[in-house]
Amino acid sequence: xxxxxxTISNKVKWINQFQDIMMxxxxxxxxxxxxxxxxxxxxxxxxxxxxANANLELLIIFLGRENQNVNLLTEAHHNVANTRANVLIxxxxxxxxxxxxxxxxxxxxxxxxxxxxxxxxxxxxxxxSSVRFIPALEVIANEVKAGHSASSGQLDEEKIFxxxxxxxxxxxxxxxxxxxxxAESKNFxxxxxxxxxxxxxxxxxxxxx
Amino acid sequence: xTNKKQKISNQELADQIDDYKFGFKTNHQAKFDxxxxxxEEVIRKISAHKNEPEWMLNNRLKALRIFNEKPLPNWGGNLxxxxxxxxxxxxxxxxxxxxxxxxxxxxxxNTFDKLGIPQAERKYLAGVGAQFESEMVYHNxxxxxxxxxxxxxxxxxxxxxxxxxxxxxFGKVIPARDNKFAxxxxxxxxxxSFIYVPKGVYIELxxxxxxxxxxxxxxxFERTLIIADEGSSVHYVEGxxxxxxxxQSLHSAVVEVICKxxxxxxxxxxxxxxxxxxxxVTKRARCDENxxxxxxxxxxxxxxxxxxxxVYLMGRGSKAEILSVAFAGKGQHQDAGAKVIHAAPDxxxxxxxxxxxxDGGRSTYxxxxxxxxxxxxxxxxxxxxxxxxxxxxxxxxxxxxDVQENDASMAHEAxxxxxxEDQLFYLQSRGFSEAEAGALIxxxxxxxxxxxxxxxxxxxxxxxxxxxxSRSVG
Numbered sequence: 001x002x003x004x005x006x007t008i009s010n011k012v013k014w015i016n017q018f019q020d021i022m023m024x025x026x027x028x029x030x031x032x033x034x035x036x037x038x039x040x041x042x043x044x045x046x047x048x049x050x051x052a053n054a055n056l057e058l059l060i061i062f063l064g065r066e067n068q069n070v071n072l073l074t075e076a077h078h079n080v081a082n083t084r085a086n087v088l089i090x091x092x093x094x095x096x097x098x099x100x101x102x103x104x105x106x107x108x109x110x111x112x113x114x115x116x117x118x119x120x121x122x123x124x125x126x127x128x129s130s131v132r133f134i135p136a137l138e139v140i141a142n143e144v145k146a147g148h149s150a151s152s153g154q155l156d157e158e159k160i161f162x163x164x165x166x167x168x169x170x171x172x173x174x175x176x177x178x179x180x181x182x183a184e185s186k187n188f189x190x191x192x193x194x195x196x197x198x199x200x201x202x203x204x205x206x207x208x209x
Numbered sequence: 210x211t212n213k214k215q216k217i218s219n220q221e222l223a224d225q226i227d228d229y230k231f232g233f234k235t236n237h238q239a240k241f242d243x244x245x246x247x248x249e250e251v252i253r254k255i256s257a258h259k260n261e262p263e264w265m266l267n268n269r270l271k272a273l274r275i276f277n278e279k280p281l282p283n284w285g286g287n288l289x290x291x292x293x294x295x296x297x298x299x300x301x302x303x304x305x306x307x308x309x310x311x312x313x314x315x316x317x318x319n320t321f322d323k324l325g326i327p328q329a330e331r332k333y334l335a336g337v338g339a340q341f342e343s344e345m346v347y348h349n350x351x352x353x354x355x356x357x358x359x360x361x362x363x364x365x366x367x368x369x370x371x372x373x374x375x376x377x378x379f380g381k382v383i384p385a386r387d388n389k390f391a392x393x394x395x396x397x398x399x400x401x402s403f404i405y406v407p408k409g410v411y412i413e414l415x416x417x418x419x420x421x422x423x424x425x426x427x428x429x430f431e432r433t434l435i436i437a438d439e440g441s442s443v444h445y446v447e448g449x450x451x452x453x454x455x456x457q458s459l460h461s462a463v464v465e466v467i468c469k470x471x472x473x474x475x476x477x478x479x480x481x482x483x484x485x486x487x488x489x490v491t492k493r494a495r496c497d498e499n500x501x502x503x504x505x506x507x508x509x510x511x512x513x514x515x516x517x518x519x520v521y522l523m524g525r526g527s528k529a530e531i532l533s534v535a536f537a538g539k540g541q542h543q544d545a546g547a548k549v550i551h552a553a554p555d556x557x558x559x560x561x562x563x564x565x566x567x568d569g570g571r572s573t574y575x576x577x578x579x580x581x582x583x584x585x586x587x588x589x590x591x592x593x594x595x596x597x598x599x600x601x602x603x604x605x606x607x608x609x610x611d612v613q614e615n616d617a618s619m620a621h622e623a624x625x626x627x628x629x630e631d632q633l634f635y636l637q638s639r640g641f642s643e644a645e646a647g648a649l650i651x652x653x654x655x656x657x658x659x660x661x662x663x664x665x666x667x668x669x670x671x672x673x674x675x676x677x678x679s680r681s682v683g
Contacts, residue, residue, distance in 0.1 A: 133608075135608065136607045149623070150622075
């Protein structure tokens, strides 16, 4: 599989380095980020939404190919009222790779009007792979929309059978479903045009080839 | 992160509990009291007073050492204000356990009459136990069940009568070393319920117990052991209250449930301690092949509750279902949740948790879905929803999903919201007052859990919600 090439997009930034991130997001600013984790070890991503109408759309992708072991803590701090965060974590784990992630959405009393959501999805491709999610919420303000969800599973055998019955070989069917799992994230970002979505999809698929 | 409005003095706690209808005190002289504080001598006194076998005394002493070694947890609620040295760890209220309600001392009888407990038994429940301070004072069981071999005793009496069960099962699901408060309970346990349901016996009506703390600075450490043999079925209901004091009380119980092959156990708790009680409980069930465990956990009272009913699915095809409701009002912190450990293939679990926070209260969901290696074909789902009823209460959610088998199908979702303005407006436009509308919406929010409660508890819960909502409006 090849690594993602650093592409430059007008609206969506790609970060393809194994390092901590700390980012302040200020008023009327929407940060759209794709962070590709490639490596092993501990990481911390900290996002501070410091002014009203600050938005964060964060897509984190971790492809555990061999025996990568990543421990990630990601936090979104809604420090003022009327901020928005949407975090999606997608992970594909092969062989002995492991992913331990705690995602924390923090909404203090002052942060009325917050809209925040965290979702974690994992596809475990081998018996030895494992995942541990803690999608946490700490909410004091009551005029908020806050939620999280998490799922873990393997490829659906019925879907593989469906594709096989349409003439695809087993391996081809598996690759298509894996690509679909990752590439559906192209719809995650708001306010981007179709061309940009296609570009995101192309680069996400390159990630897993 | 802290919420400064949550810090509340003992006096403020006492002031706001005027509406707690179970806050009355009973003047009753204990027959036996070990005094305040905990040390080896207290343990020996308790064990000698109960005339226990030596192995149980050794168990207690070992647990005391573990309790002293372990530090307080550094997560969850604030436990630093518990004054362990001021607590009475054992107090016996009556001479002996009675089977005839008329024989129970008058003042204790009056307490439970006020709480409406014997009335329930007279009506239609299968059996009732009542615990006052450290001891069970009343147990009864319908004759038909007794003839089927069902055992429902106070734990102390059961230890004397059926030691073989205790040697085999006591402390096996929750050993003393599990956590600091399991060690404390193992050291000073007293009272609680013992239930054994023989193979194939189906108990249609719930068995019920009620726990009451009466004295100031009292600790209650009941130990409940339920063994459902193969193919059996039982529903156990417990409720608990305490009078209002400005000082603290401590309730640290341990509940062990063993569901053997094909057995079904439902365990319902309605916790309504007064707001000076620290409620720190360890509850765990072990399920063998095709067994089902159902925890229904309602936490309405206490100053701080830390309780995470758990199920260890050890046998193929076993199931766990956990329903939890937590209500955190002024000065309260409900840190509750659920844990399921899938240790065998083809096991499944569902956790539904609902919480409400108002008047600066804090509710926390803390949960675990774990799939161990070898546990193939697992399906698990968690839904937790929180309702914040004002702008200075707090809700936290800390779920953990730990998956070590790739074919496990796991899902979790959670939301935190306030009461919808649209829904309030709709109901008010139909003639409901704001308080009535709020109460209807909140009752609807917790309905999936309340509809499973025994009827009298469901009615009580609905009334409580209406009362709380009427106080929160205008």
